[in-house]
Amino acid sequence: MKGKAYEQYHASFGGTYIRDAVFGANDGIVTTFAVVAGVAGANLPLSTVLILGFANLLADGLAMGLGNYLGIKSEVDYIRRERRLEGWETVHAPDLERKEIEAIYQRKGFKGKELQRVVEVITGNKKVWVDTMMTEELGLPTEKSEHPVKNGVATFISFALAGLNPLLPYIFGIPDAFNVSIIVTGLTLFLVGSLRSLITKKPWFVAGLEMLLVGTVAAAAAYFTGDFIKRLI
Amino acid sequence: MKGKAYEQYHASFGGTYIRDAVFGANDGIVTTFAVVAGVAGANLPLSTVLILGFANLLADGLAMGLGNYLGIKSEVDYIRRERRLEGWETVHAPDLERKEIEAIYQRKGFKGKELQRVVEVITGNKKVWVDTMMTEELGLPTEKSEHPVKNGVATFISFALAGLNPLLPYIFGIPDAFNVSIIVTGLTLFLVGSLRSLITKKPWFVAGLEMLLVGTVAAAAAYFTGDFIKRLI
Ligand SMILES: [Zn+2]
Ligand SMILES: [Zn+2]
Ligand SMILES: [Zn+2]
Ligand SMILES: [Zn+2]
Ligand SMILES: [Zn+2]
Ligand SMILES: [Zn+2]
Numbered sequence: 268m269k270g271k272a273y274e275q276y277h278a279s280f281g282g283t284y285i286r287d288a289v290f291g292a293n294d295g296i297v298t299t300f301a302v303v304a305g306v307a308g309a310n311l312p313l314s315t316v317l318i319l320g321f322a323n324l325l326a327d328g329l330a331m332g333l334g335n336y337l338g339i340k341s342e343v344d345y346i347r348r349e350r351r352l353e354g355w356e357t358v359h360a361p362d363l364e365r366k367e368i369e370a371i372y373q374r375k376g377f378k379g380k381e382l383q384r385v386v387e388v389i390t391g392n393k394k395v396w397v398d399t400m401m402t403e404e405l406g407l408p409t410e411k412s413e414h415p416v417k418n419g420v421a422t423f424i425s426f427a428l429a430g431l432n433p434l435l436p437y438i439f440g441i442p443d444a445f446n447v448s449i450i451v452t453g454l455t456l457f458l459v460g461s462l463r464s465l466i467t468k469k470p471w472f473v474a475g476l477e478m479l480l481v482g483t484v485a486a487a488a489a490y491f492t493g494d495f496i497k498r499l500i
Numbered sequence: 501m502k503g504k505a506y507e508q509y510h511a512s513f514g515g516t517y518i519r520d521a522v523f524g525a526n527d528g529i530v531t532t533f534a535v536v537a538g539v540a541g542a543n544l545p546l547s548t549v550l551i552l553g554f555a556n557l558l559a560d561g562l563a564m565g566l567g568n569y570l571g572i573k574s575e576v577d578y579i580r581r582e583r584r585l586e587g588w589e590t591v592h593a594p595d596l597e598r599k600e601i602e603a604i605y606q607r608k609g610f611k612g613k614e615l616q617r618v619v620e621v622i623t624g625n626k627k628v629w630v631d632t633m634m635t636e637e638l639g640l641p642t643e644k645s646e647h648p649v650k651n652g653v654a655t656f657i658s659f660a661l662a663g664l665n666p667l668l669p670y671i672f673g674i675p676d677a678f679n680v681s682i683i684v685t686g687l688t689l690f691l692v693g694s695l696r697s698l699i700t701k702k703p704w705f706v707a708g709l710e711m712l713l714v715g716t717v718a719a720a721a722a723y724f725t726g727d728f729i730k731r732l733i
Binding site for chain 2 (some may be wrong): 290293294297298300301302304305306308309311314315317318319321322323324325326327329330331333334337338341342344345348375376377381384385388389391392395402403406408463466467468469477478481482484485486488489490492493496497500
């Protein structure tokens with residue numbers, strides 16, 4: 268059974284907040300470091316890093332948080348609506364819905380009188396009936412008990428906290444801020460990436476290196492784009 | 501049954517590419533418009549919009565695309581791994597796994613000899629047995645047939661295409677570019693938002709207005725942050 272001690276080795280994919288946090292953190296780091304790298308590539312004044320770094324941090328962070336809230340909310344709403352619809356069908360088109368259950372259990376290998384008995388038992392309990400339609404007919408979870416507001420807040424906070432890191436050397440006015448920012452950003456990416464291993468059960472250093480690689484590609488793109496456009500205009 | 505004509509009124513939540521596209525497009529618009537609004541709020545030179553707008557567009561777009569690819573890939577891998585694990589269990593701990601099936605069907609209302617027969621039939625077909633463990637024990641889909649590369653590409657392309665819109669007035673050197681950009685961005689946000697109604701079955705204008713609102717909050721944050729930090733430094 269789910270959660271029983273003897274099957275602890277099944278990885279849990281449940282931690283949606285961890286997923287939100289990792290996702291938000293990753294976007295936050297890349298977004299602000301893109302500003303840092305673009306400014307460096309185009310030799311813009313350092314103050315631009317703080318101005319646009321923070322502007323991006325707040326704007327993208329809010330959009331990600333609100334967007335995630337709306338997305339999960341509509342998923343939850345969707346599943347509730349489908350559930351209501353199947354419930355309505357069991358009342359208003361019971362013969363059709365009974366035929367669906369029959370077809371589902373026929374495919375599982377039941378036949379004849381046995382099949383009829385299974386259909387009777389399943390359709391004898393409305394919750395079981397609708398649950399079966401949800402998972403077997405529609406391929407949906409039977410219900411979603413998520414808290415979209417918490418998902419949104421987790422996204423925003425992790426976005427802002429992680430996204431602050433590339434800006435730190437500029438906030439504290441450290442000399443050679445760009446190089447320090449590269450190091451801080453690389454470490455943050457690796458750390459956030461390795462936290463992903465909590466969800467995916469990948470080895471932590473593989474997950475960390477993966478995210479470091481993605482960030483490096485993104486940062487290089489920002490740097491050379493900044494440099495390239497500066498020459499163009 | 502799924503997809504049969506007489507149940508067309510069930511909304512389809514399937515279109516994962518639509519979801520990727522909407523998600524990517526939304527992030528693209530907000531990210532580049534944050535640069536536009538931050539530059540306007542802080543009265544930076546207009547060339548900064550193009551330099552950092554494009555730097556952000558490429559960097560964040562690549563990170564989002566690669567990130568989505570990695571995320572979906574690890575979900576697919578995870579489900580395959582869990583499936584293999586349950587398959588292994590049916591071979592190496594068949595009694596335990598049979599007990600699980602028994603408990604699952606007991607909760608559905610079966611008892612006595614009937615329950616034993618159901619367990620026999622379900623565990624008589626390995627695919628059905630493992631499918632049942634996946635959905636009923638672990639609450640997972642029986643399998644995932646997704647193409648992570650396509651998800652990643654869909655994210656990147658929609659990010660880049662939508663994210664280009666706030667920059668257009670600057671690219672073409674239109675006078676009063678900021679105000680034109682506000683209008684273009686607002687229209688794009690509304691359009692992308694209303695496309696979301698394809699997935700969520702919300703009325704299209706509600707979905708459109710929702711996204712417009714999120715974008716407005718984000719843009720206002722960018723504008724006032726730009727203005728605020730400019731005064732600070
Ligand atoms: Zn992003
Ligand atoms: Zn139905
Ligand atoms: Zn049905
Ligand atoms: Zn974002
Ligand atoms: Zn198991
Ligand atoms: Zn099991």
